[in-house]
Amino acid sequence: MISQEQLASVINDWWYYSVELAPGVVTKGADTPRTPMLPRMMMRNCDLAGMACLDIGSMEGLIPALMARKGASRVVATDAIPHCAKKMDVLKAAYGVQFDFHQIGLIYDLSTKLAPYGGFDFINLSGVLYHVFSPMHVLAGVRPLLKKNGLMVVSTNVIKRGDHTLTFNHQGSLQRELNTFWYHSVPMLDYLLRTFKLVPIDFLFCPHTEVNPNNFVPGLPSGYMSVVCRATDDVDGNEPDAWTAHMRRASWEYIGLCNNAMLDAQPVSQIRYTGAGAPEARGLSLMEHIDEPHRIVATVDDPQNSQTLRLGDLS
Numbered sequence: 408m409i410s411q412e413q414l415a416s417v418i419n420d421w422w423y424y425s426v427e428l429a430p431g432v433v434t435k436g437a438d439t440p441r442t443p444m445l446p447r448m449m450m451r452n453c454d455l456a457g458m459a460c461l462d463i464g465s466m467e468g469l470i471p472a473l474m475a476r477k478g479a480s481r482v483v484a485t486d487a488i489p490h491c492a493k494k495m496d497v498l499k500a501a502y503g504v505q506f507d508f509h510q511i512g513l514i515y516d517l518s519t520k521l522a523p524y525g526g527f528d529f530i531n532l533s534g535v536l537y538h539v540f541s542p543m544h545v546l547a548g549v550r551p552l553l554k555k556n557g558l559m560v561v562s563t564n565v566i567k568r569g570d571h572t573l574t575f576n577h578q579g580s581l582q583r584e585l586n587t588f589w590y591h592s593v594p595m596l597d598y599l600l601r602t603f604k605l606v607p608i609d610f611l612f613c614p615h616t617e618v619n620p621n622n623f624v625p626g627l628p629s630g631y632m633s634v635v636c637r638a639t640d641d642v643d644g645n646e647p648d649a650w651t652a653h654m655r656r657a658s659w660e661y662i663g664l665c666n667n668a669m670l671d672a673q674p675v676s677q678i679r680y681t682g683a684g685a686p687e688a689r690g691l692s693l694m695e696h697i698d699e700p701h702r703i704v705a706t707v708d709d710p711q712n713s714q715t716l717r718l719g720d721l722s
């Protein structure tokens with residue numbers, strides 16, 4: 408329970424998430440209660456009890472608070488700058504949870520910036536890849552922080568078409584938002600994950616619709632995708648193809664930006680995925696499964712699947 412002073416200090420601030428800070432008192436978040444929060448739904452199937460967890464781009468800390476409530480042994484929240492620090496502290500007090508906050512600046516080179524934490528069993532990388540000039544540079548920095556066999560949720564905007572492309576937000580045609588640069592085609596996201604030794608094992612897709620005029624582009628099959636990936640080694644034929652295998656060994660960018668020594672030295676995580684998922688060895692093709700009805704989440708009724716956090720929520 409927080410004090411009236413703590414409540415008053417933040418209740419009228421701008422909030423990204425809708426957070427119940429005292430019984431019945433909920434901040435006014437940026438999204439509607441019916442907008443799905445796919446990474447939250449995907450994280451529900453990850454057994455975080457006793458696990459070391461990292462969240463990237465945490466805003467007020469909804470995901471870190473849930474990581475803590477799910478029994479994580481350690482939770483590290485991050486953001487470019489501490490722009491939500493005061494709200495995050497009040498949220499922590501209201502929910503009786505503890506987690507660290509680490510200011511990371513731009514999301515590049517995280518294996519260097521976060522090296523003192525060692526490895527994580529679970530990493531959430533959601534809502535950030537479309538915000539950066541170079542998504543590959545980000546993945547190369549994050550991947551070495553994941554323990555072997557660890558789980559990473561990667562969520563970003565995609566376009567449902569069969570090629571391997573990134574579409575640039577030319578003249579703000581995808582979104583007027585000023586920090587939005589790239590949407591991946593679905594096969595491109597799939598390929599990129601595998602390039603960084605992440606096998607997609609489950610995912611959800613929220614098509615952009617008229618409901619949200621900020622990201623709906625008539626005629627463009629875009630949407631938000633959240634993918635649970637299992638960290639894999641290059642065993643059992645898990646390399647995407649021969650070119651990627653050579654590229655990983657020889658390209659200046661991969662060698663220079665993806666700390667392979669750190670990646671290889673990570674201990675093995677015991678983290679369990681409890682969702683239906685896919686047989687894990689080869690994972691599943693995002694494009695082949697995107698039309699499955701149970702993967703398409705356009706709106707939600709249950710607030711626990713949205714960006715609304717309530718005092719009783721455990722996941």
Ligand SMILES: C[S@@+](CC[C@H](N)C(=O)[O-])C[C@H]1O[C@@H](n2cnc3c(N)ncnc32)[C@H](O)[C@@H]1O
Nearest residue numbers: 463464465466486487512513514533534535538
């Ligand atoms: C759209 S919010 C997503 C918040 C949260 N991860 C989620 O999925 O609900 C983007 C987050 O990334 C951070 N961010 C955006 N661009 C960034 C950049 N270039 N470098 C570092 N952080 C960035 C923002 O401060 C914010 O925390």
